[in-house]
Each structure stands twice: as C-alpha cells, then as structure tokens.
Amino acid sequence: xxxxxxxxxxxxxxxxxxxxxxxxxxxxxxxxxxxxxxxxxxxxxxxxxxxxxxxxxxxxxxxxxxxxxxxxxxxxxxxxxxxxxxxxxxxxxxxxxxxxxxxxxxxxxxxxxxxxxxxxxxxxxxxxxxxxxxxxxxxxxxxxxxxxxxxxxxxxxxxxxxxxxxxxxxxxxxxxxxx
Amino acid sequence: xxxxxxxxxxxxxxxxxxxxxxxxxxxxxxxxxxxxxxxxxxxxxxxxxxxxxxxxxxxxxxxxxxxxxxxxxxxxxxxxxxxxxxxxxxxxxxxxxxxxxxxxxxxxxxxxxxxxxxxxxxxxxxxxxxxxxxxxxxxxxxxxxxxxxxxxxxxxxxxxxxxxxxxxxxxxxxxxxxxxxxxxxxxxxxxxxxxxxxxxxxxxxxxxxxxxxxxxx
Numbered sequence: 215x216x217x218x219x220x221x222x223x224x225x226x227x228x229x230x231x232x233x234x235x236x237x238x239x240x241x242x243x244x245x246x247x248x249x250x251x252x253x254x255x256x257x258x259x260x261x262x263x264x265x266x267x268x269x270x271x272x273x274x275x276x277x278x279x280x281x282x283x284x285x286x287x288x289x290x291x292x293x294x295x296x297x298x299x300x301x302x303x304x305x306x307x308x309x310x311x312x313x314x315x316x317x318x319x320x321x322x323x324x325x326x327x328x329x330x331x332x333x334x335x336x337x338x339x340x341x342x343x344x345x346x347x348x349x350x351x352x353x354x355x356x357x358x359x360x361x362x363x364x365x366x367x368x369x370x371x372x373x374x375x376x377x378x379x380x381x382x383x384x385x386x387x388x389x390x391x392x393x
Numbered sequence: 394x395x396x397x398x399x400x401x402x403x404x405x406x407x408x409x410x411x412x413x414x415x416x417x418x419x420x421x422x423x424x425x426x427x428x429x430x431x432x433x434x435x436x437x438x439x440x441x442x443x444x445x446x447x448x449x450x451x452x453x454x455x456x457x458x459x460x461x462x463x464x465x466x467x468x469x470x471x472x473x474x475x476x477x478x479x480x481x482x483x484x485x486x487x488x489x490x491x492x493x494x495x496x497x498x499x500x501x502x503x504x505x506x507x508x509x510x511x512x513x514x515x516x517x518x519x520x521x522x523x524x525x526x527x528x529x530x531x532x533x534x535x536x537x538x539x540x541x542x543x544x545x546x547x548x549x550x551x552x553x554x555x556x557x558x559x560x561x562x563x564x565x566x567x568x569x570x571x572x573x574x575x576x577x578x579x580x581x582x583x584x585x586x587x588x589x590x591x592x593x594x595x596x597x598x599x600x601x602x603x604x605x606x607x608x609x610x
Contacts, residue, residue: 218479220407223472227400240459242441259396265465269458278458362414 221367225313229257232266232279260317267321283327287312292330299334300341303364311366335368342369346376354389395433396465399473408479415484417524423474430470465586485525485533489540492553492602556600560578564594565609572605 216222217379231328232278245256258266267281285291286307294302304311315331318324325349347360365373402422409416440456450457499600510574523530544552572584575594583588600606 216471218476220403220480222405223476224400226469227396227403236454238455238458240455241462244462259394261396261469262462262465265409265461266458269461278454304587319450 219332221310223315223354225317226261228253228284228308228310228314229259229316230263230284230314231282232256232258232263233282234279235276236278238278244300260314262319264321276321283322284314286325287315292327295330295334298336300361302334303360304338304366305364305368307366309367312368313366338369339372343372343376346373347380355370395429395450395462396420396469398429399470402426402477402487403473406477409480409484415481415488415524418481418526420526421475423477426470426474430467433467433470437463442566455560462500478524481529482532485529489533489537490553492599493604509589545603551598562593563591566597566601566606567609568605569607570605575600 232255234250234252234254236252237250242249244250244258245254250256263279263281266279267277269277291302291307307316312331312335315327318330319331341361345362348358362373402419405416405419405422437460440460448456525533540553567589568584568586571586574581574583575596577593579593582590582592584600589609597606602607
C-alpha cells in the first residue's frame with residue numbers, strides 16, 4: 215500500500231462506528247453539537263478512528279474511543295457470506311469491502327471473520343475469472359451482469375486483469391496465425 | 394467534517410486514472426483543502442497558546458485528543474493533496490513520453506468540455522483557458538526539456554518511437570491539420586489539410602503521434 219495510492223486513500227475514507235469514552239468539549243463539530251459527551255456514538259472515517267483507537271494520553275490511560283465492526287461486516291452479512299458467497303453483492307455493502315475488512319482485521323483479532331473472508335474471496339475469485347473469460351464471447355447479460363455489478367474494487371481489478379489477459383492472449387495467437 | 398473535501402479531490406484523481414485525457418484542474422477544491430489545513434493549524438495554535446509551551450497531555454486529555462484530531466486531519470489532507478497532484482503529474486509524464494503536445498491538447502479539451510458543459514451543466518474549474526494549472530504547465534515544459542536532453546545522448550535511437558516494427562517503409566497518410574512544410578530525403582512536401590501523401594514512415598512518425606496526420610491502412 216503506497217502513500218499515493220488513490221484506492222488506499224478512499225478505503226481509509228470508509229466510516230466505522232465508534233463510541234467515545236470521555237468528554238471532549240472541543241470536538242463538537244464531529245457530530246454538530248456543542249461538545250462531545252462520553253458515550254456518544256459516532257461514525258468516523260477509518261483514518262481518524264484507527265489513530266484514535268490506538269492513541270492514549272499518559273501511561274495507563276485507556277484509548278478515548280472504542281471501535282466496533284462496520285455494518286458491512288455485520289452478523290447478517292457474514293451469515294449470508296457463509297451461506298453462499300456468490301449471492302452477496304459486496305459493492306452494496308462497501309465499494310472497498312476487502313480493503314476495509316483487512317484494515318479491521320489489523321485492529322481486531324477475529325479468527326472466524328478472516329476465515330469467512332478468505333473463503334469468500336476464493337469462491338468469488340473463481341467466478342470472477344470465469345466471467346472475465348466469457349465476457350468476450352457472450353457479452354454481458356443475465357445473471358452474470360448482476361454478479362459483476364456486485365464486485366468490490368479488488369474484484370473489479372481482478373476482473374479487468376483477467377479480461378485483459380484473455381484478450382492479450384487472443385490477439386497474440388491471431389498474430390501468430392497471420393504471419 | 395474535516396477531510397471530506399480531501400476525499401472529493403481523491404475521487405477526482407480516481408476518475409482521472411481511468412480517463413484517456415486530463416480533466417480540468419480543480420483549482421477551487423485544492424484551495425479549499427489548503428484553507429482547511431490552515432484553519433486547523435490556527436486552531437492548534439489557539440489551543441496551545443495558554444500553555445506557553447509547557448503542555449502535558451496526561452493532565453488535560455480533552456485538549457490532547459483535540460490536538461490529535463486536528464493533527465491527523467492535517468496529515469490526511471496533505472496526503473489527499475499529494476495523491477491528487479501525483480496522479481495528474483504521472484498522467485502528464487505519460488503524455489510527454491507519448492509525444493503529445495500537451496499545451497495544444499489541453500486547449501482542445503477545454504473547447505470540448507465547454508461544449509458538453511452547456512448541456513450537462515457541470516461547472517468545472519474557473520473557466521481558464523487550459524485544463525492544467527500554471528504550475529502543471531511549467532512542469533510539463535521542464536519535463537519535456539529533461540526528456541529532450543536525455544534523448545539527445547543517443548541521437549541514433551528514438552526513445553519515444555513506436556515499439557512496433559514497421560511492416561512497410563512507405564505509408565499512405567492523410568493530413569488532418571495544416572502542418573506546414575516538412576523536409577524529407579526526397580525533397581520538401583507541404584502538408585495542407587485534407588490532402589493525401591505516400592511518404593516514408595520514419596519521416597512522419599512524429600506528426601502522426603501528435604495528431605497532425607492519420608495513417609491509412
């Protein structure tokens with residue numbers, strides 16, 4: 215992940231739910247009030263929430279906020295992914311679904327979550343590859359189109375690579391035949 | 394919310410990556426983000442003023458965390474600004490290597506954008522005559538000079554030439570824009586619009602890349 219990576223920056227812009235553990239009177243602008251009270255629930259972008267959750271002033275002070283998993287990684291979504299990874303349009307959850315998930319796994323120790331995500335990616339990647347290969351012949355249509363619309367950014371990149379690969383190989387074989 | 398403008402800028406950058414041309418420079422947005430950074434910095438100064446340099450974070454946590462938020466927001470904005478400009482300069486470098494006349498190209502785009510803007514009502518930039526900022530134009534010019542100096546070391550190899558080996562020595566070309574008179578081994582030819590020539594490919598490769606000529610197959 216590069217400092218200048220546009221996708222990484224946009225992933226960092228995704229919001230996660232947080233809960234403040236102490237009063238901060240000067241940060242009222244975060245939720246349009248006159249001052250933040252302890253216990254306020256707030257959606258903060260990842261770049262802010264991460265630093266905040268890890269920060270603590272003084273030796274034995276606890277972090278000022280508690281993070282929880284964003285809605286795109288909620289119980290319902292995970293249950294649906296466990297049932298059939300291909301049936302869930304990940305893009306509706308978050309355009310940077312895997313990116314956010316990876317960042318969250320850095321902060322949370324969730325064995326089960328990572329297992330589900332790994333399985334999801336593997337199962338869906340096979341389908342993405344299949345569609346990338348067939349997109350040329352059949353054109354987009356029917357169920358395939360719906361699946362492709364639900365791809366998150368990682369999977370889109372995968373699709374594009376696969377598609378370019380197939381196209382490049384085809385061009386090459388055509389050239390060889392010609393000459 | 395701090396950082397929202399930065400996100401907008403990065404979304405522009407993301408769109409730019411997938412475009413063949415360079416969209417107009419977001420002067421207003423860049424100015425707004427830098428203004429936000431300046432405001433944040435002023436807030437930090439105001440907060441720290443009463444302490445006269447002897448601030449202890451563990452004593453006043455609320456202020457410590459406010460400073461943290463402001464600091465991270467400034468860093469975030471900086472990253473957004475840098476990423477936006479880097480995406481654009483990458484694109485510009487690519488255009489220079491491809492031999493596109495960038496200044497000429499940007500003028501053309503603005504005309505195109507002006508035509509489409511009338512129908513869609515999208516306001517972009519501040520209506521200047523180029524889709525590049527003055528700094529970017531400067532950058533392109535100096536980068537072009539650098540590239541020319543670099544190429545000058547190997548005069549017998551055209552570093553920005555096509556990697557495809559030519560199939561024929563001579564090709565048919567049609568003139569899309571008046572390009573004046575050029576000198577070839579076989580004498581001078583005057584390229585006037587809409588005329589057609591049978592010329593040596595090596596003589597006109599540059600002009601094809603710059604969009605003056607069109608190759609006929």
